Amino acid sequence: xxxxxxxxxxxxxxxxxxxxxxxxxxxxxxxxxxxxxxxxxxxxxxxxxxxxxxxxxxxxxxxxxxxxxxxxxxxxxxxxxxxxxxxxxxxxxxxxxxxxxxxxxxxxxxxxxxxxxxxxxxxxxxxxxxxxxxxxxxxxxxxxxxxxxxxxxxxxxxxxxxxxxxx
Numbered sequence: 591x592x593x594x595x596x597x598x599x600x601x602x603x604x605x606x607x608x609x610x611x612x613x614x615x616x617x618x619x620x621x622x623x624x625x626x627x628x629x630x631x632x633x634x635x636x637x638x639x640x641x642x643x644x645x646x647x648x649x650x651x652x653x654x655x656x657x658x659x660x661x662x663x664x665x666x667x668x669x670x671x672x673x674x675x676x677x678x679x680x681x682x683x684x685x686x687x688x689x690x691x692x693x694x695x696x697x698x699x700x701x702x703x704x705x706x707x708x709x710x711x712x713x714x715x716x717x718x719x720x721x722x723x724x725x726x727x728x729x730x731x732x733x734x735x736x737x738x739x740x741x742x743x744x745x746x747x748x749x750x751x752x753x754x755x756x757x
Contacts, residue, residue, distance in 0.1 A: 592631040596754055599627030603738075603745045610734035611693065612684070617734050618655075621741040622648040628745055633754040640748075644741065651737050655730050662726020668705055668719025675704020676723045698724045 602624030609615025622644055628634055629641055663672045676697045683696015701723035705716035749755060 595627045595631045599624040603742050607738040610738040611731040618648045618651050618737050621738045634752045658730040659726035663723040666718050666722025669708045671704035671708040672701045672719045672723040675700040676727050
């Protein structure tokens with residue numbers, strides 16, 4: 591059972607790292623669940639301080655994930671259409687344009703098209719709002735990526751320190 595928990599926990603943390611910049615996957619939450627699964631093994635003693643503090647940071651970052659792109663869009667004069675366009679464009683770009691360009695081009699184009707759907711007449715405002723939405727997305731993805739890498743490092747350190755790989 592411990593081997594299964596360790597394996598599934600490691601997969602969760604790795605998928606969480608990819609989920610930090612893919613909007614279809616809950617990156618930080620999935621990474622934290624991986625860390626929790628590690629602490630549920632018999633090889634690793636419970637450390638509620640680590641689990642509690644990382645959970646609080648994870649929840650805070652998840653909340654920021656919704657706030658940062660919206661603030662970036664509003665700061666540059668955009669609407670919720672730009673935020674939705676960023677996310678949709680990111681998914682479309684990921685499948686049709688090679689990585690990493692698909693993320694960049696798709697997110698920006700999606701935000702721009704979303705803003706044009708909101709107001710077809712003002713292309714200059716749509717471009718400015720798309721820039722804000724895109725910058726908000728990049729900031730949010732970067733913060734999530736850093737957290738997921740910290741959780742991955744914590745997972746590896748705790749597993750190695752407690753010899754969890756040696757059942």
